[in-house]
Amino acid sequence: MEYRVLGKSDLSVSIIGYGAWGIGGAPFWTTEGEENSANSILKALSVGINFFDTAPVYGFGYSEELLGKTLRKKREDVIIATKCGLRWEREDLSSLRKEATQKSILFEIDASLKRLQTDYVDLYQVHWPDESTPISETMEALLKIQKAGKARYIGVSNYTVEMMKESLTYGQIVSLQPMYSMLERDIEQTILPYCREVDIGIICYSPLASGVLTGKYDENTKFKDWRGKDIIGHFTDDVYLSHVRKVKEIAKIAKKLGKTTAQLAINWLIHQSGVTTALVGVKNPGQVEQNSGAVGWKIPDEDLNTIINILEERRL
Numbered sequence: 643m644e645y646r647v648l649g650k651s652d653l654s655v656s657i658i659g660y661g662a663w664g665i666g667g668a669p670f671w672t673t674e675g676e677e678n679s680a681n682s683i684l685k686a687l688s689v690g691i692n693f694f695d696t697a698p699v700y701g702f703g704y705s706e707e708l709l710g711k712t713l714r715k716k717r718e719d720v721i722i723a724t725k726c727g728l729r730w731e732r733e734d735l736s737s738l739r740k741e742a743t744q745k746s747i748l749f750e751i752d753a754s755l756k757r758l759q760t761d762y763v764d765l766y767q768v769h770w771p772d773e774s775t776p777i778s779e780t781m782e783a784l785l786k787i788q789k790a791g792k793a794r795y796i797g798v799s800n801y802t803v804e805m806m807k808e809s810l811t812y813g814q815i816v817s818l819q820p821m822y823s824m825l826e827r828d829i830e831q832t833i834l835p836y837c838r839e840v841d842i843g844i845i846c847y848s849p850l851a852s853g854v855l856t857g858k859y860d861e862n863t864k865f866k867d868w869r870g871k872d873i874i875g876h877f878t879d880d881v882y883l884s885h886v887r888k889v890k891e892i893a894k895i896a897k898k899l900g901k902t903t904a905q906l907a908i909n910w911l912i913h914q915s916g917v918t919t920a921l922v923g924v925k926n927p928g929q930v931e932q933n934s935g936a937v938g939w940k941i942p943d944e945d946l947n948t949i950i951n952i953l954e955e956r957r958l
């Protein structure tokens with residue numbers, strides 16, 4: 643495994659991180675059972691992954707609980723990131739709401755620490771911008787939490803450049819968590835250059851486009867989880883079919899290089915300038931093992947050019 647410092651922090655994170663959304667299960671995902679989920683966490687540790695990302699909303703607390711239970715005896719060896727700012731009334735998607743008020747965040751951190759069985763998290767991130775709460779109020783809450791020693795560093799997720807600029811006027815944020823993969827490259831326009839300029843670490847989410855970049859799905863796939871409902875992109879009919887066409891071409895390059903399509907997609911991502919780490923979601927130890935093979939090699943220049951041509955539809 644390789645490690646990189648996250649923005650202006652002293653956190654040295656593995657360039658593949660463990661994304662704990664999937665193991666949270668319902669209402670978003672189905673899992674392969676608690677044993678497979680816990681074993682995937684332990685497998686991650688054994689391949690050198692030290693960075694674990696979760697959120698209260700993943701399985702309505704279950705992802706944090708399982709991570710806490712599994713990593714309890716390894717607490718000093720791992721970097722744990724969780725989030726705030728999404729609340730729910732009932733355990734169903736329709737009752738989810740954004741709330742990054744001071745009152746809510748101060749409540750949320752204690753609930754997360756309890757579920758994670760720890761006194762502190764290494765990184766505390768605002769999950770989604772809450773347009774109805776001033777950024778000054780959100781930052782005030784996060785800084786209080788940091789001062790109290792409950793979070794070592796503050797980060798944000800799904801923020802625009804303007805939102806990050808404003809946040810930085812109140813205190814240090816060390817990271818942004820955006821969606822970024824071969825199939826979702828919007829952040830390359832302004833967000834990535836800005837984060838490079840001010841040294842905000844980039845923690846990419848959905849690096850496999852929530853599974854599409856593994857190459858195992860095709861035009862006939864019927865997803866039984868959130869992907870069948872397209873909650874956060876990639877899975878509307880037209881977008882999905884275009885992704886599948888591109889992934890079929892990308893898979894040929896992976897095969898030529900003796901890699902899996904997922905390994906190629908992760909490798910491409912972690913070598914983009916400004917990227918600190920890619921949070922890969924997994925269902926079992928085998929997927930962790932395979933994905934760890936994305937580290938330690940580089941895509942030849944000629945293949946990089948072909949990949950860009952495929953992604954920009956010059957070769958389809």
Ligand SMILES: NC(=O)c1ccc[n+]([C@@H]2O[C@H](COP(=O)([O-])OP(=O)(O)OC[C@H]3O[C@@H](n4cnc5c(N)ncnc54)[C@H](OP(=O)(O)O)[C@@H]3O)[C@@H](O)[C@H]2O)c1
Pocket residue numbers: 660661662663664695696769799800819846847848849850851852853854856858904921922923924925928929930932933
């Ligand atoms: N901040 C945010 O708003 C936000 C939003 C989304 C995600 N995230 C973070 O990013 C993490 C990853 O995102 P993600 O779960 O959307 O997507 P992802 O990492 O792009 O894809 C994960 C899915 O791909 C499949 N997969 C992974 N490795 C595989 C392998 N080697 N072979 C075959 N299938 C494999 C698994 O699902 P199947 O086997 O079912 O296909 C897995 O659940 C999350 O866990 C979370 O920590 C953050």
